[in-house]
Structure formats: structure tokens, C-alpha cells
Amino acid sequence: MKEKIDLLGAGLIGSLLAIYLKKRGxxxxxxxKRKDWRQVNATGEGRSINMALSYRGWKAxxxxxxxxxxxxxxxxxxxxxxxxxxxxxxxxxxxxxxxxIYSISRNSFNKILLDEAEALGANLHFEHKVERVNxxxxxxxxxxxxxxxxxxxxxxxxxxxxxYSSLRNAFQSxxxxxxxxxxxxxxxxxxxxxxxxxxEFAMDPNALHIWPRGKxxxxxxxxxxxxxxxxxFLPFEGYKVSFENIHDDQDILQIFKTHFNDAQALMPTLIRxxxxxxxxxxxxxxxxxxxxxxxxxxxxxAHAMVPFYGQGMNCGFEDCFILDGLLEKYGTFSWDLVFQxxxxxxxxxxxxICQLAMDNFVEMSDNVAxxxxxxxxxxxxxxxxxxxxxxxxxxxxVTFSDMKYSEAYTIGKxxxxxxxxxxxxxxxxxxxxRLDYEDILHKVEVAxxx
Amino acid sequence: MKEKIDLLGAGLIGSLLAIYLKKRGxxxxxxxKRKDWRQVNATGEGRSINMALSYRGWKAxxxxxxxxxxxxxxxxxxxxxxxxxxxxxxxxxxxxxxxxIYSISRNSFNKILLDEAEALGANLHFEHKVERVNxxxxxxxxxxxxxxxxxxxxxxxxxxxxxYSSLRNAFQSxxxxxxxxxxxxxxxxxxxxxxxxxxEFAMDPNALHIWPRGKxxxxxxxxxxxxxxxxxFLPFEGYKVSFENIHDDQDILQIFKTHFNDAQALMPTLIRxxxxxxxxxxxxxxxxxxxxxxxxxxxxxAHAMVPFYGQGMNCGFEDCFILDGLLEKYGTFSWDLVFQxxxxxxxxxxxxICQLAMDNFVEMSDNVAxxxxxxxxxxxxxxxxxxxxxxxxxxxxVTFSDMKYSEAYTIGKxxxxxxxxxxxxxxxxxxxxRLDYEDILHKVEVAxxx
Numbered sequence: 001m002k003e004k005i006d007l008l009g010a011g012l013i014g015s016l017l018a019i020y021l022k023k024r025g026x027x028x029x030x031x032x033k034r035k036d037w038r039q040v041n042a043t044g045e046g047r048s049i050n051m052a053l054s055y056r057g058w059k060a061x062x063x064x065x066x067x068x069x070x071x072x073x074x075x076x077x078x079x080x081x082x083x084x085x086x087x088x089x090x091x092x093x094x095x096x097x098x099x100x101i102y103s104i105s106r107n108s109f110n111k112i113l114l115d116e117a118e119a120l121g122a123n124l125h126f127e128h129k130v131e132r133v134n135x136x137x138x139x140x141x142x143x144x145x146x147x148x149x150x151x152x153x154x155x156x157x158x159x160x161x162x163x164y165s166s167l168r169n170a171f172q173s174x175x176x177x178x179x180x181x182x183x184x185x186x187x188x189x190x191x192x193x194x195x196x197x198x199x200e201f202a203m204d205p206n207a208l209h210i211w212p213r214g215k216x217x218x219x220x221x222x223x224x225x226x227x228x229x230x231x232x233f234l235p236f237e238g239y240k241v242s243f244e245n246i247h248d249d250q251d252i253l254q255i256f257k258t259h260f261n262d263a264q265a266l267m268p269t270l271i272r273x274x275x276x277x278x279x280x281x282x283x284x285x286x287x288x289x290x291x292x293x294x295x296x297x298x299x300x301x302a303h304a305m306v307p308f309y310g311q312g313m314n315c316g317f318e319d320c321f322i323l324d325g326l327l328e329k330y331g332t333f334s335w336d337l338v339f340q341x342x343x344x345x346x347x348x349x350x351x352x353i354c355q356l357a358m359d360n361f362v363e364m365s366d367n368v369a370x371x372x373x374x375x376x377x378x379x380x381x382x383x384x385x386x387x388x389x390x391x392x393x394x395x396x397x398v399t400f401s402d403m404k405y406s407e408a409y410t411i412g413k414x415x416x417x418x419x420x421x422x423x424x425x426x427x428x429x430x431x432x433x434r435l436d437y438e439d440i441l442h443k444v445e446v447a448x449x450x
Numbered sequence: 451m452k453e454k455i456d457l458l459g460a461g462l463i464g465s466l467l468a469i470y471l472k473k474r475g476x477x478x479x480x481x482x483k484r485k486d487w488r489q490v491n492a493t494g495e496g497r498s499i500n501m502a503l504s505y506r507g508w509k510a511x512x513x514x515x516x517x518x519x520x521x522x523x524x525x526x527x528x529x530x531x532x533x534x535x536x537x538x539x540x541x542x543x544x545x546x547x548x549x550x551i552y553s554i555s556r557n558s559f560n561k562i563l564l565d566e567a568e569a570l571g572a573n574l575h576f577e578h579k580v581e582r583v584n585x586x587x588x589x590x591x592x593x594x595x596x597x598x599x600x601x602x603x604x605x606x607x608x609x610x611x612x613x614y615s616s617l618r619n620a621f622q623s624x625x626x627x628x629x630x631x632x633x634x635x636x637x638x639x640x641x642x643x644x645x646x647x648x649x650e651f652a653m654d655p656n657a658l659h660i661w662p663r664g665k666x667x668x669x670x671x672x673x674x675x676x677x678x679x680x681x682x683f684l685p686f687e688g689y690k691v692s693f694e695n696i697h698d699d700q701d702i703l704q705i706f707k708t709h710f711n712d713a714q715a716l717m718p719t720l721i722r723x724x725x726x727x728x729x730x731x732x733x734x735x736x737x738x739x740x741x742x743x744x745x746x747x748x749x750x751x752a753h754a755m756v757p758f759y760g761q762g763m764n765c766g767f768e769d770c771f772i773l774d775g776l777l778e779k780y781g782t783f784s785w786d787l788v789f790q791x792x793x794x795x796x797x798x799x800x801x802x803i804c805q806l807a808m809d810n811f812v813e814m815s816d817n818v819a820x821x822x823x824x825x826x827x828x829x830x831x832x833x834x835x836x837x838x839x840x841x842x843x844x845x846x847x848v849t850f851s852d853m854k855y856s857e858a859y860t861i862g863k864x865x866x867x868x869x870x871x872x873x874x875x876x877x878x879x880x881x882x883x884r885l886d887y888e889d890i891l892h893k894v895e896v897a898x899x900x
Contacts, residue, residue, distance in 0.1 A: 164623070169623075172631070173614070173619075176633040176686070176731045177631070177633070178631065178632050178633060179629070179630070179631050180629070180630040180631075180632075181622070181627070181628065181629050181630075182628050182630075183626040183627070183628060236626070281626045
């Protein structure tokens with residue numbers, strides 16, 4: 001008899017995990033509260049946001065054997081294109097010439113993964129909304145579309161059900177469970193830039209566009225249909241430019257004309273988008289333990305992060321990769337052992353990336369527009385060029401490697417300290433390309449970051 | 451028409467708050483999930499734990515006009531009596547000669563307050579278990595004893611429903627709500643020491659007894675019936691002496707004979723108590739905001755703390771005192787204004803006492819047994835004697851004054867730094883009563899703590 005395993009949530013993480021588990025020969029069921037959005041108009045259901053795939057994500061897709069099916073759907077972004085208030089743009093590469101992150105629509109990506117899980121034999125149960133989970137006897141009660149309820153008893157239960165996870169809610173009230181949820185002061189609104197009348201991209205298609213304005217910003221990621229999905233990040237309140245101060249269409253136009261004039265010229269549906277799309281909040285959650293009685297939290301359910309490092313999905317995919325590695329090593333003889341090893345090994349890394357994501361808002365919305373920051377980035381790029389093994393910039397360690405997030409975090413802190421010292425030279429703007437780079441590297445080595 | 455106000459929870463804080471609100475002429479209803487425990491055997495329902503009333507609590511009781519009814523039920527404790535491993539005891543006064551904290555049984559105290567609230571006209575609704583709260587339209591749905599459900603629409607709703615508050619749970623899923631819950635590594639078990647065969651207290655009745663053993667401890671508070679309620683604090687796991695390593699009666703006896711021999715001799719029902727009483731966890735919660743749409747969290751619902759500073763109840767009572775002060779000042783014209791002022795003014799203070807309570811476990815279970823700590827306390831006592839206005843020990847600021855907790859916290863940190871310096875003298879054990887006390891005070895003054 002095949003071992004049965006039940007997953008909550010058929011999002012990106014749940015779908016990829018189902019693929020891994022099917023490939024290990026298990027009997028996998030997924031319970032999802034939404035309708036099967038693959039049958040309905042893709043833009044009508046779910047979020048239109050696009051994701052940025054990077055190294056950790058690719059690695060997990062490759063091991064799951066699904067990389068080739070994803071490749072046709074991506075749009076590479078080799079760097080940030082910064083838009084200043086006068087409409088000038090500047091390009092900041094993310095890494096080396098061949099390095100990029102890849103924009104992909106959440107909906108089509110989710111469909112690819114879920115189709116594959118289904119093709120491999122996973123049982124999909126849509127319109128199953130979790131009403132409660134009893135962790136002690138692993139009983140899950142769902143409400144169905146017709147209003148009926150249904151309970152199942154599970155042998156192994158995994159909550160891949162996102163930032164507002166039902167399994168985590170059950171942990172919170174039923175276990176000695178440490179939990180922290182924090183909303184940041186900013187919310188976001190999705191907007192869009194359509195293709196030009198000629199059917200072309202309206203801006204550079206190989207970049208993540210940023211309009212950094214200090215306390216707020218606009219970003220745009222390219223889509224395969226030659227449109228861009230834009231996200232406006234504003235404080236909810238407490239500032240002149242904030243969601244609370246937008247009362248009518250004039251206020252919207254006023255903000256865009258003043259701060260995003262070049263973008264606004266490309267947004268014929270701005271007012272309609274703004275008024276019809278919701279204003280969403282951004283949450284960070286950290287918790288522990290992730291496992292109890294053969295149940296496990298994974299992905300956003302275990303560690304929801306803010307989107308400013310583009311790592312939420314990649315980190316969740318890496319969770320799946322690591323969990324699969326543990327199953328490879330220890331088998332399914334003791335799920336408890338595997339889940340315990342998973343949480344102990346992984347928790348410091350997800351704490352690190354949650355923190356980095358939080359910190360990166362300041363980098364994206366403020367620093368990238370600062371001339372001194374640009375020099376700093378140039379010095380770091382030079383160090384990377386000169387010492388490609390010894391000085392890897394933090395962004396590259398996170399985005400283009402599979403180094404443990406916690407290790408990247410620690411090394412990043414040391415680099416930051418050394419760079420603060422380098423940048424404290426009052427003549428740095430003139431001297432930056434005549435620095436003693438060997439000495440800088442030496443400082444980092446002494447501090448133990450190499 | 452009188453303004454209607456609904457409270458969730460008829461515990462100590464809900465009952466005292468109801469008294470205050472009735473005295474302001476409001477129409478007050480309390481909804482409580484338990485049966486009316488005043489009619490049933492008092493020891494059969496609720497927790498038998500006793501509370502330690504101190505200055506802030508008394509002040510709130512006095513303003514509510516209920517102090518005289520409480521006075522006959524208390525047992526003063528003038529200090530800690532420390533029990534070492536050989537059965538020797540040492541007395542450490544809490545403050546000056548006339549200062550004490552007062553042991554009172556939670557059950558009888560709750561009865562006094564609730565009787566008074568009822569006598570003043572509060573409507574009590576027992577066996578109303580909150581199933582859900584819709585914060586947006588202030589609708590509360592209860593399940594009743596017979597299984598039926600009942601919904602009410604409230605105008606003003608206050609959650610005085612404790613560390614696992616239903617209103618707070620609603621905030622968590624319905625608002626942009628920052629929330630942190632943290633369980634500490636220790637749990638507790640209640641035990642008891644009965645009166646002697648002659649009907650007397652088995653130990654000094656005017657002290658809080660502590661058996662400090664580093665990573666664990668036993669404490670005992672006197673009751674009016676000449677018994678003591680004891681609380682054993684042990685780590686759940688990870689240490690030799692921990693709850694996970696107690697498997698049978700022999701293990702219990704072994705721990706008590708080794709570490710609490712003098713107490714064990716006074717505990718004829720030790721084994722029975724240990725086996726029949728639950729092992730309980732200790733939670734700290736911090737959250738924000740406390741108010742939304744004319745609803746408010748108060749007491750443990752807003753800030754549950756661990757019990758090691760004896761301030762949980764006193765802090766909750768002070769919440770009521772402060773809220774009543776705001777109602778006195780601003781009236782009930784705008785509950786929103788009052789609730790906003792309450793949360794903004796009070797939050798830094800409850801954060802401070804939560805932190806102090808967490809830190810105090812180390813003081814109670816470890817420091818109090820350290821000879822150097824005793825000298826430190828003597829130096830501080832001397833400073834207090836010499837400069838009664840300028841150097842008030844932290845414990846006294848918290849326990850015997852109504853200084854803001856946040857201010858006490860800040861001053862305490864400065865005192866701690868100065869005392870660390872004083873104690874770093876290697877000859878301090880010989881020199882402590884020949885110190886230049888004026889100089890110590892001067893250091894504190896320079897740091898701004900006077």
C-alpha cells in the first residue's frame with residue numbers, strides 16, 4: 001500500500017511539492033479552497049502579479065524535472081532600470097553579464113506546476129475550504145461549495161497554504177507555538193502598462209523597472225504578452241503621499257504626474273486599474289515549531305516575507321528541494337525525523353531571508369537613487385570582478401547561489417561594515433577607482449567572511 | 451437613553467472595569483464563557499492560583515470604591531524567604547518596613563469584584579462562549595450551553611477576555627494587526643502545603659517563599675486558610691530536571707527529596723497534586739493596535755505577561771484606572787478618541803513590564819541565591835535609605851509606586867549599569883559598606899536617572 005500524504009493549498013509551493021512527492025511514489029492529495037482556476041479565464045481568478053525566478057527556484061524546478069516546461073514562459077531581467085523624476089533612466093546590472101532573474105506570471109506558472117502534479121497522479125480537490133484542523137488527531141474539516149462540510153483523517157499533513165495558513169492557525173491555538181506577524185507600514189496596488197499600439201514592449205523588456213521615491217516607489221516587471229505588471233508601494237498613512245490621502249481620480253493623477261510622469265504616459269488604464277484593484281497589505285510572519293505530530297508547515301505558511309528581495313517563491317521552492325533531499329536520505333520510515341531535521345536545519349535560513357527582505361525596501365525605494373550608493377555598488381562590483389570567489393555581493397549570494405541564506409546574511413553584515421568604512425572616506429567620490437582593493441578584501445578576510 | 455457597552459470576559463479585569471463603567475452611569479453587559487462559578491464549589495472551577503496585589507492594584511481598587519471589601523481577604527508578604535538546598539532560609543525584604551505585597555486567592559477576589567459589578571447593575575451573561583467576532587460591524591456570535599448560537603450587535607465592545615482573547619483573534623485575522631506570542635521554555639504545576647495538624651501555617655506566613663535552583667524553582671504564597679499554594683516552575687525539556695523527564699511517582703519524589711527536601715516534608719498530597727493538576731505553559735503576547743471601530747483590548751488580552759514580576763493583574767487593574775481617567779476627562783462623546791489615547795499612552799508601559807517580567811525569571815530562580823547578588827541588593831537598599839527620592843530600586847518603582855512602567859524600566863537600566871560598575875570591584879564583598887555612596891548617586895544623576 002502506498003503511503004498517503006495530504007497537502008493543504010495548491011499554490012506554487014503545494015504544486016511543486018506534490019510533484020516531488022509523486023516522484024517518490026507516494027499517494028498525494030491536494031486540498032485547495034479556490035475553484036480550479038485552470039478551467040476559467042486566467043485573468044479572472046487569482047492574482048495577476050508576476051514572480052521573479054532566480055537560482056534557488058531554478059535548481060528546485062530542475063530537480064523536479066519541470067524546468068523545461070517553465071523555460072518558454074519566462075522573461076529575463078538582467079538588472080534594474082531606475083527611472084528618476086525627470087524621466088531619465090539608468091541601468092544597474094544584477095550580477096555578471098550572463099546572470100538574470102526571470103519574470104513569470106503567477107497564474108501560468110501555477111498552471112504548469114499543477115498540471116504536472118495532476119499528470120503524475122496527484123488527487124486534486126478544489127473548493128475545499130479548511131474550517132478547522134485538529135492537530136492532535138490530524139483531522140481536517142472542510143466546507144464545500146454547496147455549504148456541506150467534510151472531514152478527513154490524515155496520516156501526514158503538510159500546510160503549503162500560504163501566509164494565512166489554516167494549519168498554522170491551528171498550531172497557534174493548539175500548541176506551545178511561538179508566532180509573530182508584522183504588517184509593514186506600506187501597502188501595494190497593482191497597475192499595468194499595456195504593449196504599444198505597434199504591439200511592442202513600451203519600455204526596456206530586460207529589466208525590472210523602479211521609480212524610487214524614498215518613502216514610496218513604483219516597480220514594473222515585463223510579461224510575455226509585452227505588457228508590464230506594475231506595483232505601486234505607498235505608506236498606508238502618515239505621509240503626504242499615502243493611500244489615506246488619495247480620495248479621487250485627481251489625487252491619483254496628481255501623484256503620477258508629479259512622481260511617475262514617464263510611467264503615467266504609458267498607463268492608459270491607470271485610473272480604472274487604481275479604482276478597481278484592491279489595496280493590499282504586506283505581512284511578515286515567523287513561527288516555530290513548524291512540525292507537530294506528522295504535520296508540517298512549508299513555504300509562506302512557515303515564513304511569509306515581504307516581496308522586496310524577490311525571494312518568497314524561490315525560498316519556498318528551496319524548502320521543497322531540501323525536504324525532498326531529506327526524504328531521499330532518510331526515506332519515509334519516520335516523517336517525524338524528516339520534519340524535525342527540516343525545521344531545525346531550515347529555520348535560521350528563513351529567519352535570515354525574512355530579515356533581508358524587510359531591509360531591502362530601503363535599498364529599492366531610496367538607496368538605488370543615491371549617487372553614493374551607486375559608487376558603493378561599483379566598488380563592490382569591482383571587488384567581485386577582482387576576487388570572484390572571495391567577494392560575492394550579498395545580492396548575488398542570495399539571488400545567484402544556493403549558499404545558505406543565514407550564511408549570506410552573516411557575510412553580508414561583515415561586507416556592510418567594511419564598506420561603511422570604505423565609504424566614510426570624504427573623497428570617495430573621486431577616489432573610488434584608485435582604492436587599495438586588496439586591503440579591502442583583507443579586512444573582510446580578517447573578519448572571517450571568506 | 452444610557453449608552454450600552456459590552457465586555458467579553460468576567461475575570462478580574464472585566465469585573466473591575468464593569469464597576470468603573472457602572473459608576474459612570476453606563477449600561478454594562480458582561481459575556482463570560484464559564485458557568486457562574488460563584489454558585490458552585492469555589493475550588494472546583496477556575497484556577498486555585500493566588501495573586502499578589504501591589505500598589506498599582508490597590509490604587510485602582512480604591513478609586514473604584516472596592517478596597518475595603520478586599521482588605522479582609524489578603525495576606526501580607528513583606529519579602530522573599532529563600533530556602534537553600536540544606537533547608538536554611540533567608541529573608542529578603544521587598545522594600546521598606548511598612549511595604550508589602552498581598553496574597554489573595556483568585557477565586558474569592560473575582561467573586562468580590564463580580565458581586566460588586568452585579569450589585570451596581572451590570573448584566574451578567576454566563577455560558578456565552580464567543581464563536582466569532584466581526585470587527586467591522588461589531589457583531590459577536592456566542593455558542594450557549596444548550597448548543598444554540600446567539601448573535602449580538604454591539605455599540606462599544608471591550609475584550610477583557612485574557613491571554614487567549616477572542617476579540618484579539620478577530621483582530622489578528624481581520625485587521626492589519628501586529629501580533630507576537632511567545633511561549634517560554636518553562637511550564638508550571640500547582641501544588642500545595644496544607645496547615646499543620648495544629649491548624650497553623652507550616653512556614654512563615656508573611657513571605658513569598660522561593661526555592662531558587664537556577665534553571666528551575668518552587669515558590670509558595672500563603673492563603674488565608676493557613677495553607678500555601680505552591681507553584682513548581684520547570685523547563686519542559688532539554689534539562690535533567692524537566693517535565694519531560696518525570697515519568698512516575700519515583701521521579702517526582704526524587705526531585706523533591708534532592709532539591710526541595712524541606713518543602714516536601716510539608717506536602718502530604720504532593721504525588722496526588724502532581725498527577726492530578728495540569729502542566730501549564732507560560733505565554734507572553736504583545737500586539738498593536740488595541741482598538742478598532744469602537745472595540746478595545748484590555749488587560750491580558752492586550753498584553754499577556756509571564757508571572758515573574760507579579761504584575762499581570764496589577765497592570766490590568768492599572769489599565770482600568772487609566773481608561774477610567776480618560777473617560778473622566780473626555781467623556782463618552784467619542785469612544786474612538788478615548789481608546790486611541792489609551793492605546794497610545796499605555797503601550798510603551800505594557801511593553802516595558804512584559805520585558806521586565808520575562809527578565810525577572812532569572813532574578814527569582816538564580817540570582818536570589820547568589821551571595822554577590824545579596825550584597826548588591828544591600829548596597830541598593832542602603833542607597834534607597836540614604837537617597838529615598840533619588841535612588842528607588844527598580845522592584846520598588848514597579849511594585850510600590852505608580853511611576854510609568856516605561857520610565858521605571860529606563861531608570862532601572864541606568865541603575866543596573868552603575869551597579870555593574872560598582873560590583874566589578876574585586877574587593878566589593880569586603881568593602882560594600884564603606885563605599886562612596888554619594889559618588890554612586892552622582893553617576894546615576896549624570897546618566898539622567900534622577
